[in-house]
Amino acid sequence: MGLLKKLFRRQAGVQELPSGSLTIDRNGNTITSTISSSYPAQLVREISKNVLKIFSEARDAQSPLAEINIHFASLRVTARELRGGAIIFLFPQVAMPHQMPNKSVVAPAAAANGQ
Numbered sequence: 001m002g003l004l005k006k007l008f009r010r011q012a013g014v015q016e017l018p019s020g021s022l023t024i025d026r027n028g029n030t031i032t033s034t035i036s037s038s039y040p041a042q043l044v045r046e047i048s049k050n051v052l053k054i055f056s057e058a059r060d061a062q063s064p065l066a067e068i069n070i071h072f073a074s075l076r077v078t079a080r081e082l083r084g085g086a087i088i089f090l091f092p093q094v095a096m097p098h099q100m101p102n103k104s105v106v107a108p109a110a111a112a113n114g115q
Helices: 002-007 041-060
Strands: 020-024 030-033 067-071 075-082 085-092
Touching: 020 041, 030 041, 041 067, 041 075, 041 085
Parallel strands: none
Antiparallel strands: 020 030, 020 085, 067 075, 075 085
16 A cells, blocks of 8 residues: 555646637747636647647648637637737636526516406
8 A cells, every 4th residue: 555655646636727818929929818827837838839830830831721720628729820920719618518597588477468
């Protein structure tokens, strides 16, 4: 038992997915961001780098893209090209969408009978 504790000392941490948007220039520098500062900056840079790479490769293939949409099981990424830079939107996907209660108005029986 003690051996297992030594091998598996670290516990897996649960991290929230990013939510918000960021604008980056053609060099990958963040201009504006609404993503929480608690989300690791390295991961935001990695997302930015890959988005710019996709747009760059599309331009090099003479098939420029205006927008890309990437859907993962738990995250949706939408990016729009902005003259070499990009604006990136990150949307966490919920496992089970929260349903809003039906707010339809039911007419009282007196109003339904014309009274």
